[in-house]
Amino acid sequence: MTLSLSPLRRLMATAALALALTAVSADAKQLTVGLTADAVHLDPQAGEELSSNIMFYHIYDPLVRRTADLEFAPGLAESWKLIDDTTWHFRLREGVKFHNGAELTPRDVVFTLERLKESLMSSLGRNIESFSEVDERTVEIKTFQPYAVLPNDLAGILILNEAHVTEVGDDEVDMNPVGTGPYRLASWTKEDRLVLEAFEDYWAGPAEIQTVVFRPITNPATRTAALLTGEVDIVQDLSVRDVARVEREADYEVITRPSLLNLVLALDFRDQSPTIPLDTNPMQDQRVREAITRAIDVEAIRTAIMNGLSTPSEQYVPASHIGYLPGASFREMYPFDLERARELMEEAGYGDGFRMTLDATNNRYVNDQEIAQALAQMLSQIGIDLELNLMPRANFFGYIRVPSDQSSFIMSGWDVPSGDAGSMYGAMFHTRDVRDAYGRVNRGAYSNPEVDALIIEADSTADVRQRHETLQKVTEILMRDIPMIPVHYEQDIYAAHDRVQFTPRTDKFLWAYEMDVAE
Amino acid sequence: MFAYAVKRLIQMLVVLWAVSIIVFLMMSFTGDPVFMVVPIDATDAEIAQARRILGLDRSLPEQYVLFLQNLVQGEFGRSYVFRQPALDLILERLPATLELVLVAMLIAAVVAIPLGVFAGANPQNPLSRLIMSGSLVGISLPGFWVGMMLIFIFAVELRLFPSSGRGATVEFLGIRTSLLTTNGWHHILLPALTLSFGTMAIILRITRAGMMEVMRQDYIKFARAKGVSRRGVLYGHGLRNGMIPVVTIFGLQLGDLIAFAVIAETIFAWPGMGKLLIDSIYRADRPVIVVYLMLVALIFVVVNFIVDILYTMIDPRITVK
Numbered sequence: 098m099t100l101s102l103s104p105l106r107r108l109m110a111t112a113a114l115a116l117a118l119t120a121v122s123a124d125a126k127q128l129t130v131g132l133t134a135d136a137v138h139l140d141p142q143a144g145e146e147l148s149s150n151i152m153f154y155h156i157y158d159p160l161v162r163r164t165a166d167l168e169f170a171p172g173l174a175e176s177w178k179l180i181d182d183t184t185w186h187f188r189l190r191e192g193v194k195f196h197n198g199a200e201l202t203p204r205d206v207v208f209t210l211e212r213l214k215e216s217l218m219s220s221l222g223r224n225i226e227s228f229s230e231v232d233e234r235t236v237e238i239k240t241f242q243p244y245a246v247l248p249n250d251l252a253g254i255l256i257l258n259e260a261h262v263t264e265v266g267d268d269e270v271d272m273n274p275v276g277t278g279p280y281r282l283a284s285w286t287k288e289d290r291l292v293l294e295a296f297e298d299y300w301a302g303p304a305e306i307q308t309v310v311f312r313p314i315t316n317p318a319t320r321t322a323a324l325l326t327g328e329v330d331i332v333q334d335l336s337v338r339d340v341a342r343v344e345r346e347a348d349y350e351v352i353t354r355p356s357l358l359n360l361v362l363a364l365d366f367r368d369q370s371p372t373i374p375l376d377t378n379p380m381q382d383q384r385v386r387e388a389i390t391r392a393i394d395v396e397a398i399r400t401a402i403m404n405g406l407s408t409p410s411e412q413y414v415p416a417s418h419i420g421y422l423p424g425a426s427f428r429e430m431y432p433f434d435l436e437r438a439r440e441l442m443e444e445a446g447y448g449d450g451f452r453m454t455l456d457a458t459n460n461r462y463v464n465d466q467e468i469a470q471a472l473a474q475m476l477s478q479i480g481i482d483l484e485l486n487l488m489p490r491a492n493f494f495g496y497i498r499v500p501s502d503q504s505s506f507i508m509s510g511w512d513v514p515s516g517d518a519g520s521m522y523g524a525m526f527h528t529r530d531v532r533d534a535y536g537r538v539n540r541g542a543y544s545n546p547e548v549d550a551l552i553i554e555a556d557s558t559a560d561v562r563q564r565h566e567t568l569q570k571v572t573e574i575l576m577r578d579i580p581m582i583p584v585h586y587e588q589d590i591y592a593a594h595d596r597v598q599f600t601p602r603t604d605k606f607l608w609a610y611e612m613d614v615a616e
Numbered sequence: 617m618f619a620y621a622v623k624r625l626i627q628m629l630v631v632l633w634a635v636s637i638i639v640f641l642m643m644s645f646t647g648d649p650v651f652m653v654v655p656i657d658a659t660d661a662e663i664a665q666a667r668r669i670l671g672l673d674r675s676l677p678e679q680y681v682l683f684l685q686n687l688v689q690g691e692f693g694r695s696y697v698f699r700q701p702a703l704d705l706i707l708e709r710l711p712a713t714l715e716l717v718l719v720a721m722l723i724a725a726v727v728a729i730p731l732g733v734f735a736g737a738n739p740q741n742p743l744s745r746l747i748m749s750g751s752l753v754g755i756s757l758p759g760f761w762v763g764m765m766l767i768f769i770f771a772v773e774l775r776l777f778p779s780s781g782r783g784a785t786v787e788f789l790g791i792r793t794s795l796l797t798t799n800g801w802h803h804i805l806l807p808a809l810t811l812s813f814g815t816m817a818i819i820l821r822i823t824r825a826g827m828m829e830v831m832r833q834d835y836i837k838f839a840r841a842k843g844v845s846r847r848g849v850l851y852g853h854g855l856r857n858g859m860i861p862v863v864t865i866f867g868l869q870l871g872d873l874i875a876f877a878v879i880a881e882t883i884f885a886w887p888g889m890g891k892l893l894i895d896s897i898y899r900a901d902r903p904v905i906v907v908y909l910m911l912v913a914l915i916f917v918v919v920n921f922i923v924d925i926l927y928t929m930i931d932p933r934i935t936v937k
Contacts, residue, residue, distance in 0.1 A: 289712075
């Protein structure tokens, strides 16, 4: 766009400045955030998506806090210890106040967990068997089996105030939330603005920024415009095509960081595959799986489709996670090499290739449709005739659900905010249908007794180090077996005015308590 | 008149019933809402629990019967996502959409009718040709492009208007409106202008056509001969008779604008109900979609009823039967 309006614009800017000077009076710090969508709930047990999650962590606190870099630190629980393999004691911080003035008690924690079990979000507490109040500062939580990463799970469970929820009723919690968090709800006009104000009695000290306004601006171009006009100070998910535009502005900066969302391709291991018109399933042959991996040019996807804004995945989980194996990378084990890929197909007896269908979304992941199209083109190079079956996400997750009777090859995303590969491995790579709760998302019906045994071993120790080492062994086997091909992590892109001090979090949860604005 | 109203009411009920059936059938193809609510790795027990909580553990016909039963009792169902009554969600956002549509209609009428009268009365005038070509542009430009251009020019470059959002609101007769505050008007102008373009062009063209038709009639010549001023003829005799098709279109356009407001709402982050519909389709949130579509159908029927009544006022020769 090369409209030249600068003289007029300068005039207008002067006028606007004069206006602004008369308007600004209070010196309380305020921050306005442009989000992609409005929060749906303020009751953390009623549902979850990113915008609601962002609000939850302002208003409520978990027992265990997830830091910006995915470390796990004391939250409302100041310490915890293992009593036996499945029993944990969490000691609550003293003098923590709810927004209504009530003091935090173990009863609130027990109430929260009871309510959670009956809610739509019961999966957050699926590893918890029972819980009880031990004394006036201690809560006991028992797991079904030894579970070393219980504290990580607890970072996702936000503590409610029993008296308040009972008093206002379940439905009212959304509009009238009370937590122990650094901010309390000041006002919420749906789809327009949600205003939070700092909670003076916050146990870790009141927030620097007194007022935070969240504005849902769905259209990415409008979000950029609102940032450049100063209506918002920081935006989430800056559109890729606006990156250069914002970087040109002197007072603004673009901030990126790899997200936790790993885009993965699941391969079918069954004797016959639903969409492959052959009596056998070629993908049962490790050489074919390796050939497919080598035929996918992840770097080309990064530069040509993602505008450089993706990070090719080394493994199934990022380096910060329990179970990550340092030094091991899909990109080094199976680099893009069409020559070698064709050889492998030949060796496996599929030199002429075969036909199959890729199931993918067209509105769930960044450029998912374009990536699927690129995959079809790339795999055609080794003779695989890939048909695309693209659908909106409302249909997709029911369609590909285990037993995945219609799918051979599925593209989906997976993120593990608990920082532990175990939950992913148990759900995706353990043999299906042998143990309840394992293999629920094993869409390709991958089955390796050694992997099963190791996953169970990891889930039977309460020692994190031991769990880490066991899961690393699983990672090693998986990278050899290739039940799934990891493609890339999407990039989280933010843009902010210079006066905002902001470091993006791994879990994407913008948190004003960690931010500040210059005067 | 009374019989006519009753007939229209029955028609309306049939339309609403048809809408509810269509939406129910449609939604059975658009995916299972449960999977939008539970995590990807949910266990069977967790999914069953979610189904129970959402009332999705029954078959589709059962759900439909239940829906009708509730409807009769004035219960419109609860959103799967928001867990609130669907009607409340929509009514909460309705005032924002209505004020946007009304301002857009106002802009369209104020600009289009005088221009249409002028162009119809002076078809050979070069200015008329300019107006007509301008209206073609108005019809052809996509709303989202117009909206983005307005934001770029008036918000980002000139800093005259805010780029997005609804301004300060005040409560008036129990409804929160932004039309009674300066800040509110400041915010509404760009989105309303964006929304008005298509309608403006259509009304302009219809007014012109009506005027050209009427101006050829004998009674116009007679009025002029009788000594009525040109202005009096145009607005008193001409416009009044040329208005019938304009009023019809006005009614239809009002419905259209409510339905199409979603584009302006999305671009300008306007907190109206169109955005709610899009989000709900995205999330397979059937109760909201059903109620929304029934409400829009209701608005259409009511507006057209009012239009019919208006005919009789403009042209006494027409009566409703």
